[in-house]
Amino acid sequence: MMRLAAIKASLRGPNALPLRPVDQVMNLERLGAMHQSRLSFMRILVRRIMLERWQIHTARLNLCAEGYGTVIYEINTAQGLFSFVIFSDYLNSAERNDRVVASKWDLTMALVEGRVEDDYLAFLRQNVPLQEAGRVDARVFVLSRANRSARNFDYVVDQLSKGEQPDVAKIAKVGYLYRTTAVYGSGKLGMADWDKVSSRYPDFARPFAAEMFACLMLRNFSLLQVEHIAQQRNPQQYQPMLPEIKRYFGIGNSTGLGMAPYLINHPVLINQWIEMRELALALVRSLGHIDDRIRQQLDALLARSAQHMAETLTEDPWQSDNNARVIEDLSALREQSGSLLHNWNDLLAWSEQHCSLQGQELLVSILLELYPQLVDGLDDYYCVEEFLDLDSLMPLQKLKEVIERRYDWALKIDFNAIGSRDIFWYRSEDKMEPRLGQCALDGGREKQMPLGVGYAVYKCYQLLCQYIKEHPDHTTARFMVARPKLRGIVRRIQSMDRCVYGDIQANLLAKDVLPMHLLRCKLSFFGVSKFDPRSKLWVRNTMYQGAPLLEDIGHVYNDDWFMPLAPVLGGID
Template identity: 45%
Template sequence: MTHNTVPLRPAAELMRLARLGSFHQTRLSFMRVLLRRLVSDNWSFHKARWEINASGVGVAIYTATGPERTYSLVAFANDLDPAKRSDRVIAEEWDATFTLYDGIPDDADIQRLQANVPRQEAGRITGSELSLSRANRSVRLFDYVRKQLASGLQPEAAELDKVGYLMRTTAVYGSGKFGALDRRFIADREEFASPFQSELLAVFMIRAFSVDIVEHLARVDAPQTAVPMQNELKRRLGIGNSTGLGMAPFIINHPTLLNNWILARETALARVRALDAATPEKLADFRQFLTRQTTSATEWTTAHPYQAAKITQLQDDLEKLRTYCDTTPWAENPQPWNHLFQWAVEHLTLEGQECLVTMLLEPYGDIVDDLAASMSIDEQARFAIDGRMSCRQLLGLLDQNYQFTRAFDPLAKDHNARFWYASEEKLEPRLGERFDEEGAEREHPLAVARDIAALATDLADADANTPLAEFLLRYPQHRHVVRRVQQSAAHPYLEVADNLIASDMLPIDLLRCKLSFFGAVKFDPRSDRWVRITMYQHAPTLDELQTSNDSWVYPPLYA
């Protein structure tokens, strides 16, 4: 099928923050990988317990059963004083809290979880639990839906679309956090082969809970008149998420993992670009996705000027793309998809270019979906430093993979403007102003460009034949970046090719990159370092999963 291969995009161009901050979800995003598996392996869901009282307080359990195992979402519903409702990590109480239990919990487990899960970070979970999370109601939508259902009416679709979810998660902790089982001990389970599958399985069930609890409260309000929500409307509701800086360092602290995510996506793109022809069926598929993506872009709103401008660009880009597809015989070119992609590089903004990547993959699940299996990595196996490598060889890798650090000027204030640190209060990552705030001596090692520049200076002073073992005896301060540079030999996409302490660096670009791989949509930054997103909107409900299809992420073509 493919004769002429197309090279992968070079890291120096691809890994710039502005481009990573323009990524969209794809077929390889972890939510879509999860749902494909739930369908293909015939998973079933069951509401095993619903003991929630008239004030909306109690416990609910949802089970997910696959070929070999059952997992249980244990949900604790709370009657939260609205004054205490906050998305921020400093909150101490939530509308609902959750854990994903590995198996089926007994009463003693539930008692133990009841004493800990509602307290979140202040409690402890155990090796029987795989995730810990919480969610708050969307004040804008929850009460409206509750009232409508109570009075026997369905909520208006347009009202649902304005928000897109009933509840918003504000943290989903996984691997090893607060006592949970480490990911490495479940990494060999087929259902968790791809990254973040257990967390996203929990979130998928939390979405169901958010609908069940609003229906429950509507019944409490008016048992005579209340009605359940129609499935078509339920599907319009995803689950929100509010994410701050806490997530940003992850992709810097897991360079080889980031590489595998990007490499899978880029390999998928190159495979499609290399195709010699596009069949009429695939062209029709592409056109359908273009239409649905255009709808999706019009549903995407934000008050943040940075993202608002980008949404406008995306809408313009999609219009240009449609016009080009309608008015030129582009598909008759050899390697038509490559032709279209190159046209986009010349004519569209980063938003439009990266959105096209997403759309090019859509019709070609048959040749790209296998790449999802390559998106995990055994980081431990790549941890060791090769001390026999010479300083010359390391300099060679710097030349090859770290050109972006050349622009770093250690004397320029705006190049050194920020520092990443952990706050004493919440032990969460924060970003400080180096020249205005205390604490820069406690900086975390995320200033890769600066630290690589310092390494390069000391390497240049050393004898080129010196093995790194000897170099590192003298310069232990370079050890963390020596590790990265060595990893770069086999992992070309491991670094964000920008200065992460520059005065104009936007943390929301880091957040969007990571969240796009999760499968999030509708990025709505609330500041330069905090973003709201929507997950699983338009996804099938738990009981219709087996009749759903994989393109749920795009709004359906409503007649």
């Protein structure tokens, strides 16, 4: 893969294609329409594991007949040794709760540095099951917990214990045995912070790599556990699960507002993720050769994606309508992309005229899938130093020009209109989780989180224009002395002017804001699928469905689990 500067240089010139414009890409609804891709974190991690042939084995398996006990996996990579520790405990059904306020879970887990000896295991045993109420040390990278699927877990155990396979149609409705309700990392609760992990442990030096690995290990343990319980229950009749059915099981995830502020609080990092995705699309548009093989692959991926969407079940009418529209979009794209297809620009332009936002963005993911040689490797540039500098010497006329050019979207919003500032974001005292408050109903607005970037820019611009009338020749430093509370937003304005993307162009204080779009955007970078909104504030989804199993490590790897489909067994689904 070329270095990033060389890649960008290759796209310059009179015939080069620019990146998609910021006002198109950073539209909140479009961000919420993004899908998984080759550049999603799960895909990147699994590629690395498979190509580097990580050695993952069970160092301790101490489970009773009902699957309760302790399991330790040891992970040998080319650059280190790690352990994944799982505590499986009996949980009364009345105590099972997927909400963040829960205090007990079926499983609790930790990814740690090095080999776990008995004394350290005892320390983990005292703290990991407590989650937020416990305290771990800097050997721990990730802390997580998960609950069994009420619809699948016991059913799968029963089937295997009778010597039968689970019904694929039933699995398609809920494609997991466990769902995780939180995955903590980056220094929380005494864990190793990101600086330590990224600088000392290259295996997990990409964003959320350790967290994604914990979810992958949970998925594989869930398969081990159901087989263990089934075999113990009826050793004479027990049959192991078929590998193709195993691969169809993923891990469930429930994601709420806790994820939303990340996109606003890390604008430089989000810019980098978005820019790499857009750069990948620009490479495909510029250098992606189209021949009969590519046309066949495109048609197959469009058909697979349509079937995947048809197999995605949700009770949410809004999401059901979106899925149905995407299926229509994919059918239309198949017709449009027949033998007359000669360049990607025309197809992308056609999609922007005739397809929904979700259909358009799914097409982008599909195009990236066609050209791994152009796309894979851009993830090397996902990390970036996050700091927002204050340029105190910038003339105020220059600062005003930056706002007018970079934040014209914020200046166009009427923040005095009814409903434009009805919502405030705050952090709950019990679990320190983000929540939404209504200004007319809830108190505590004075403690709101600073997520209304658009409104902050708008207020800054008003005060700046007033100040410039009296002091047109002053620098930013003098303005900061007069208005010290604006230091944070001015620092952001100046710093983001060096980025292509970064700031979400939406009023996050409006009463009709859909936090679901924020969740969807970040989850697409994780690589999840099968979104099932439970409200506008939280969503269920599936991780690692279709991904290879631990026993697949060491075999030929085709990296072909994009938009996975229910397996067809013996010609009968």
